[in-house]
Amino acid sequence: MSLIVLGTVALDNIKTPSGVRKNLLGGSAAHFSMAARLFTDVHLVAVVGEDFPKRYPTFLKNKGINLTSLQIASGGKTFRWHGEYKKEDFNTAVTLATELGVLSSLEAPAIADHQKHISNVFLANIDPDIQIGLLGLMKKPRLVGVDSMNLWIRHKKKSLLKLIKGVDLFVANDSEARMLTGEHNLIKSAKHLRSLGPKLIVIKKGEHGVLFYSDKTRFSFPAYPIETVVDPTGAGDTFAGGLMGYLCKAGKMDAKTLKTAVIYATTIASFNVEGFGMEKTDKLTLPVVRKRMKELLSFISY
């Protein structure tokens, strides 16, 4: 089954202890798509500016990602993020600058009529009002997932709460979960998130792995042990892409399927952090993922 993802496509300037890179292809929808494409056909919905390098749409298309609704805003500038990670805390990005560019518009991008019938929808990190707008266009969504960030929790909490009330899956990192619920304890925080509407709660803890919470199923897995983290940008989006991609392909939601989805997502995200931007997810194939997944399973299995 197809999957449609709304989010950002960005140009990233990134500094980590491993080096500095400029004008990398980034953004929540781009990283998400690079993982989800391993399982299903992905339709990407985003807006970029006229300055967006031609090589990037070519790159994404070559990965099989449908760009029908990648809109190029005439006269607009692509969203840019300048971030840094310090050796002592790879879990927290320090934002040095953001240039919103085309993202300052508050409308959901138009999508093609046939795309409105896609049943799996992921609203990756972007202004929740735009997420609500896109969701409103969908005819009969079967599985709807949402990701967000501290910025929207702080400034658009009302819209975000309205959005997540009716969705299936909410993905947050630990600090976002704590911020949104006011609960420091992650189990309490997950419970609280569940009470806000989403049926499936996934709390990402970076190097510490994942906590999954639903009425019936609760579990936690550690992350794949990475010795040299090069650039964690997009790891959360990559994780979400792997998770949603696998769930779309599986077409069911029992405990085993959910656990497998999380294990796939964890594994795919572990590749993302080993290179800048999409260096590592570029060449990724399912056999390569499954090989590392085996290692991960032996690392976490009793």
Next chain:
Amino acid sequence: MSLIVLGTVALDNIKTPSGVRKNLLGGSAAHFSMAARLFTDVHLVAVVGEDFPKRYPTFLKNKGINLTSLQIASGGKTFRWHGEYKKEDFNTAVTLATELGVLSSLEAPAIADHQKHISNVFLANIDPDIQIGLLGLMKKPRLVGVDSMNLWIRHKKKSLLKLIKGVDLFVANDSEARMLTGEHNLIKSAKHLRSLGPKLIVIKKGEHGVLFYSDKTRFSFPAYPIETVVDPTGAGDTFAGGLMGYLCKAGKMDAKTLKTAVIYATTIASFNVEGFGMEKTDKLTLPVVRKRMKELLSFISY
């Protein structure tokens, strides 16, 4: 097989979001023994002062803990720790005050001759020179484990490094592992610790669980999910007690045994944090532990 543990027996004043308690029985060897007693007979080696309340040795004896070498220093005062935990970070204790009392002596307590033949030895957190002293008394140790703390890493690194060079098991929390090795990444840190001598490395990550590292076996498990942490004091010592206790009882060291030991240790430590001092480990029995262990396994198993 018997187990001998050297460490502190203390009086703790503790403040947490759940309340304040004074003169609780605490200390590394006491918490360790409360867990290890579930699996094997435990000989406790420590020094207290004349002010040590009579009810505490009675309490420990009633748990089957051998106090032959719990020395009462005439004229001395029991080691006291005053600590606080904040809601936002239960993983880090804030030390408000310490009164060393009898711990200012730098000699290992004397032990009975028959105790020198005990083959399983745990050197719980105390001055590494005292740990070295006790180890020197042992006739033919089979399994030697060590725990330490930031204070000794900072001020007695040389002694600590000398001690751990020849031991089997080194247990550290994440911040201690990072401090001792200078490596922030925990896999690198574990590798580095291994290179310092100990064959088995256990890095405790509090609410995030445990990382185990040896030449042959590497694994990671999340912690048991606790919604209301009351007092984490002694959780690490309780963990170490469960780990060593199980390993002594099992009498072997294959991967399955090591994993089982870590799962037991994780489970037992989860009870410790649910009450002040030994409130919860007081009544603990193996059937109760095994019941929760089942829950933990369903929470972490793929």
